[in-house]
Amino acid sequence: TWLAYAQYVPFLREQPYIDSVLPWDTSAGEREFFSLLRRVGRERFTRLVSFHSSDRGALIALFSKTRLRFCNASKWGALYDTPRDLSFWVAHDLRIPEGSGVGYVVTPDMRKRAASLLGEHASRPFILGAIGASKEIKRWPVGRWKEFTAYAVRAGLQVVLAGEGEEEKTAASVIETAVCSPLVRNVVGKIPLADLGGAISLSSAVVAGDTGILHIARMLDVPSFALLGPTPLPEGLGLASPERMFWTRCPQKACNNWRCTQECLGTISSSDVWNVVSAFLERRSSK
Template sequence: MKAYKNILVIKMSSLGDVLHALPTLYALRQNCPDARIVWAVHEQFAPVLPGRPYIDEVIYVDKKRLKSLSYWKELRRTLHAFHFDVSFDLQGLAKSAIVAFLSGARERYGYWEMREGSFLVSKGLTGPHKYDHVIERYLDTVRVLGGRVDAVEFPLPDICGEKQAWRQRLAADGLTGPYVAIVPGARWNVKEWPLSHWQAFLQRLTASGMAAVLLGSGDDVPKGKALKDHDSSGRVFDYTGRTDLRQLMAAIAESTLYISADTGPLHIANALKKELIALFGPTCPQRTGPYGGNDDAYIHMVLSPTSQATPERPLVDDPDCMAQITPDMLWQVYEGVLKKVKL
């Protein structure tokens, strides 16, 4: 791989997608240790990005202003000041193509699956993992350019302060022991596990003496409230909509186990190498599920028996698919995981 001096990585959204791109960042830094690496991102997802030595600068891209030519001029001035040798468009969409075009980078690359005309701006690179997990697809951009990829690593920000504050917050709310972190929602309704299933599982979980901490965005608040209201044990603690991204990372990091369907926080748990259980139905885990490379013993899957998703057809709009995962199926996996984790 060339000894690039100024590298632009473009991956602006969403949460899971940004986290999927972190192993490529790690590989770029390993191959170009002296380069200045800049990441273009939507501001709300920036908290999961690491600082130095992996990223030297972060550029916030305002999605709402990308249709404005005056904003293009402003963004062009900002980007050109870095004198980029190369850009890596790991989004592969029209919005990221605009950023790559305005960057002034002499070389512009992306992974092979370039959509919405982005292939007209950046060259899609096809490697040996064309139909594998999206993390490997991104890493192929480094491989094709002659770079070495020795490991799948997720460089993350330091959250030691957030973890300490989180434990203090839990103690103030009456929780001092182990807990299972649960995110009951998902970005798309079709990927959600039914609330009635969560209620049945939580009833069994709390009856066993384990506490549950509910997490998620503001959109998950109604689900969190419904699950909390259904609880009679006092062991369900609802923090949906009450954490920022760094606090969410801390809450997951401090848990004994993480459980959710296919949603952004699942990939935080994966990046943290937290023991996790992932519920999958209409989406394909081989393409976008939690991925640990050769070190994946912490990843446990519960797949819907009616799932039809494949790497070639990664999303199947089946509203009943997730309901086919029963609380008993999850409980069986949970019991198996509990035997290996240290409380």
């Protein structure tokens, strides 16, 4: 059983190694959280694995009534049983693969649904561009995306624009209008979360900031190119390294300051990114 934010339930439900998902609706407030604590306690799980060393994660572990608890925790380490530098799977003698490309399973149905949404773009190589992010400072500016997409189109490559949110929809329309090519496919807001892995698995490369799309690509071992500014690249079991990381030129990189007024990802040149991505795709196609 997996405990996950309610919006991620569709993303997890089709995984063959997940029997059930406990949804956590954070918008419902504290009452929902305490109800969740009681439910976890009633389930009488034999093992608990936490991937969040947070206060709420610690409370869930504390009230879970579970004897074996694992987390790479920091200040809450006393609540967990396993040494921080030891894998949960090794500690509990579970034969689970941990390499990239094995943690998230894209089923044939997911690929089929994604291909249907992508249309003819799914039949030829394409670059998936994740144009959004949870915070504005983590986004590559629309102007840079326009330039990058134009480079790709001039080279005869397809670009699929992906993401969620009203601002992302507006940005995608601006890019689509500016480049004006049938090689550009705008699917922002159109791919259900349950099918996102399918779309990513069909792509030849993913260009993205610190977003879910980037990390799904890393889980699937799809070639990715990371655009980084206020946050470092998350590391973890099953996450492949990007082919290349492009960092902001701001000296305060990885500051985690969401209110910073300095230019951040805008300092990453679209031509620099394009040159690296195109060279990678050329090498790959010649093999």
